[in-house]
Amino acid sequence: MPLDTDLVEVARRHLPEPVADRWIGLLRPGLWLRKALPGESVVARLGGLPELPRDVGWPRWKGQGWLGFVAAIDCGSLPADSLDIALPGDGTLLFFYRDRDEVVGTWAPETQAGARVTYVPAGVPTSPRSTPSGVPTYREVALTAEAIVTGPDWDHPAFRASITDLAPEHRAFMDDYRNRDDFAWALSDLVGRPWHGVGGHADPxxxxxxxxxxxxxxxxxxxxxxxxxxxxxxxxxxxxxIDSDEEANMCWGDVGTLYWLVRPADLRARDFDRAVFTWQCG
Known part of the structure; x- marks a missing residue:
């Protein structure tokens, strides 16, 4: 995965200096969750069975059916001080998604019921919960975390807002999407796959x-x-x-990625019911 010097070098090589300065100023820390090698600390896992409290039901999309269990992240095991978002210091985040014919789409907010984040605080008794009949299951893969630096997408609203006062020739450079493609390909060469992550900028x-x-x-x-x-x-x-992952038998659409987003104030309040879900594929 890239170091900040790698990202800076790519920006300096592909962007005009004033644009590169603005992009570099938006770099943020993140965590890359990759398959744990023997002896490495396990901080998260894909698939398997979720550990749920007795009084918490398996998430369901009313009128559509049960959601599938995607991943668990042990907040207490993460190097959370490496992030700039206020993750819980302990407890577990469980991620569910209904990967069926019914499409969860941002154009139809009511379909948000097809994805869920459940937070289980530390100390709450839990037990493995069997998957409901007919719900897709995924192979369990243990993940470890690496601290990384992440940069915004070419069209990221914060990046676009940061360049509004630049000279016309630099704004014209940003509106030529041939330039975007060169920059994006150079960045993609630095990214490990599959790209599961916590915090930082998304890899859209x-x-x-x-x-x-x-x-x-x-x-x-x-x-x-x-x-x-x-x-x-x-x-x-x-x-x-959570990326598509062959080892976990996960493929989201055409080898796409699932994303959960949250407002910082809701994250600090541990109000994960207000998280928003989206997914994208090629």
Missing amino acids: VQGPVEMDAAQVVLGGRADWTGPAVHEEAQRWVLLAQ
């Missing part, structure tokens, strides 16, 4: 996931180019993303 497949979150909040029909979407998008941060 089709554009800023924060814009997807804004669409949910704004009812799913807002103008993508309008100021309301861009302003709302900047209120959201990545909680976690």
Whole structure:
């Protein structure tokens, strides 16, 4: 995975100096969750069975069916001081998603019921819960964490907002998407796969996931180019993303990625019911 010097070098090579300065100023720490090697600390896992408290039911999308269990993250085992978001210092985050014919889409906010984050505080008694009949299951894969530095997507609303006062030639450079492609390919060469992560900037497949979150909040029909979407998008941060992973038998659409986002105030309040879900694929 990239060090900050790698990201800076890519930005300096592909972007005009003033644009590169703004992009570098938006770098954020994140955690890459990769398969744990023997002897490495396990901080999360894909698939298997969730550990749920006795009084917590298996998540269900009313009228559609049960959700599938995707991943568990042990907050107490994460190097959380490496992040700039206020993750719980202990307890477990459980991620569920209904990967069936019914599509969870940001254009239809009511479909958010097809994904869920459940927080189980430390000390609460739990036990493994069997998967309901007919629900997809995924192979268990133990994950460890590496502290990394992450950069924003070309169209990330914070990046776009940061360059509005630059000279016209630099703004014109940003509007030529041939430049974006060169920059994106150079960045992708630094990213390990599969890319499961916590915090930092998301690794989007089709554009800023924060814009997807804004669409949910704004009812799913807002103008993508309008100021309301861009302003709302900047209120959201990545909680976690789970990539397609062959070893776990996970494939989201056309080898896509699942994303959960949250407002910082809701994260500090441990209000995970207000998290927003989106997914993207190629």
